Amino acid sequence: MNRLFDVLLGLLVAIFAVALLGYGYAWWTSTQNLSQRYDAPLMDITLSDDPAVIAEGERLARTRGCFWCHGADLQGKVYYVAGVKGVRSIAPNLTWKARDYTTAEFVRALRHGIRPDGTSVQPAMPTFAYFHLSDRDLTALVSYIKSLPAVDGMKGDFSYYPYGNIRYALGEFPPNAADLIDPSQPRVSADFTPGSAEHGLYLVKSTCEACHSDNGRFRVSIAPNLQIGKAYSAEDLQRLMRTGVALGDREIDYQMIEVAQHRYIYFTDTEIAALYNYFQSM
Ligand code: HEC
Numbered sequence: 001m002n003r004l005f006d007v008l009l010g011l012l013v014a015i016f017a018v019a020l021l022g023y024g025y026a027w028w029t030s031t032q033n034l035s036q037r038y039d040a041p042l043m044d045i046t047l048s049d050d051p052a053v054i055a056e057g058e059r060l061a062r063t064r065g066c067f068w069c070h071g072a073d074l075q076g077k078v079y080y081v082a083g084v085k086g087v088r089s090i091a092p093n094l095t096w097k098a099r100d101y102t103t104a105e106f107v108r109a110l111r112h113g114i115r116p117d118g119t120s121v122q123p124a125m126p127t128f129a130y131f132h133l134s135d136r137d138l139t140a141l142v143s144y145i146k147s148l149p150a151v152d153g154m155k156g157d158f159s160y161y162p163y164g165n166i167r168y169a170l171g172e173f174p175p176n177a178a179d180l181i182d183p184s185q186p187r188v189s190a191d192f193t194p195g196s197a198e199h200g201l202y203l204v205k206s207t208c209e210a211c212h213s214d215n216g217r218f219r220v221s222i223a224p225n226l227q228i229g230k231a232y233s234a235e236d237l238q239r240l241m242r243t244g245v246a247l248g249d250r251e252i253d254y255q256m257i258e259v260a261q262h263r264y265i266y267f268t269d270t271e272i273a274a275l276y277n278y279f280q281s282m
C-alpha cells in the first residue's frame with residue numbers, strides 16, 4: 001500500500017516538474033521575443049504646418065485606420081483583452097507618442113515597427129503596410145498627428161498571460177512587426193498618375209494588404225486574395241468601398257464592412273477609380 005502511494009506521489013511530482021519546466025520554457029521564449037532588439041535607419045522628414053497638408057494628413061489617418069484602432073481622438077484603445085488570446089494589447093495614445101518620440105523615431109516606429117529602444121511593435125499594428133507610405137503621405141500624416149493637442153488616454157501595452165506564453169511557444173502567434181519588414185526591400189512606387197492602376201497598387205500595398213496578404217510569412221486574416229476585385233464593376237466597387245455591401249449583396253465578414261464604413265468612406269473618387277483600374281489590370 002505504501003509502495004503504491006510512493007509511486008503515485010513520484011509520478012505526480014514528475015508530471016508537475018515537467019509542466020513547470022514546459023511553462024518555464026514558454027515564459028522564457030515569449031519574454032525573449034518581446035525584448036529582442038532591431039535596427040533600421042532613422043529618417044527625418046520636414047513637418048509642414050500648411051492647413052491643406054494637415055487636412056490631407058487627417059484623411060490619411062482615417063483611411064489607414066489610425067482612428068479605427070487608436071480611438072476616435074487617437075487617445076488609445078484596448079485592442080485585445082487577455083481572455084481567449086492570452087495576450088493583452090493596447091494601442092497607445094498617439095498624441096502622447098507624437099510628443100515623446102522625435103519625428104524620426106515616430107517615422108521609424110510607423111514604417112519599420114521599431115521603438116526608440118530597439119524593441120519591436122507587435123504585429124496587430126500593420127507597419128508592414130505603412131512601410132509603403134510615400135515620403136509625401138508620411139509627411140502629411142505625421143504633420144497632422146504632431147499638430148494635435150495631447151489628450152487624456154491610455155499608455156500602450158503588450159503582455160502575455162500564462163495561456164499566451166504557451167500559445168507563443170506553440171508558434172500560434174505571428175512574429176514581431178519588425179520581423180515582417182526587410183528595411184532594404186523597395187517601397188512600392190508613388191510616382192503614379194492619379195487614378196491609374198499604379199495608384200491602385202500603391203493603395204493596395206499601403207492599406208488593403210494589412211489584411212489581404214499572407215505577407216510571405218503569416219496569414220493576417222480571413223480576407224481573400226484580392227483577385228476577387230477583378231469581378232467588380234466600377235459601380236460595385238464604389239458601393240463596396242463606401243458602404244461595405246459586397247457584389248450581389250452577399251453577406252461578408254464584419255471586418256470588411258467596418259473598414260469600408262469607417263475608413264474607406266474617406267477615399268476620394270479618384271482613389272476608388274485607381275483601385276478599379278488596378279483590379280482590371282490584374
Ligand atoms: C489594426 C489596428 C491598428 C491600426 C490600423 C493602427 N495601429 Fe498603431 N498600433 C496598434 C497596436 C495594437 C499597437 C501597440 C502594439 C504594441 O504595443 O506592440 C500600435 C502601436 C503603434 C505605435 C508604436 C507605439 C510604441 O509602442 O512605440 C505607433 C507609432 C502607431 N501605432 C501609430 C499608428 C498610426 C500613425 C496609424 C495609422 C497610420 C496606426 N498606428 C494604425 C494598432 C493599430
Ligand code: HEC
Nearest residue numbers: 207208210211222223224228229246247252253255256259
Ligand atoms: C481590416 C481588414 C481588411 C482591410 C484593411 C481590407 N479588407 Fe477587404 N476584406 C476583409 C475581409 C475579412 C474580407 C472577407 C469577407 C468575406 O469573405 O466574408 C474582405 C473581402 C474583400 C473583398 C471581397 C468581397 C466579396 O465580394 O466577397 C474585396 C473586393 C475587398 N475585401 C477589397 C478590399 C480593398 C480594395 C481594401 C483596401 C482598400 C480592403 N479590402 C481592405 C478585410 C479587410
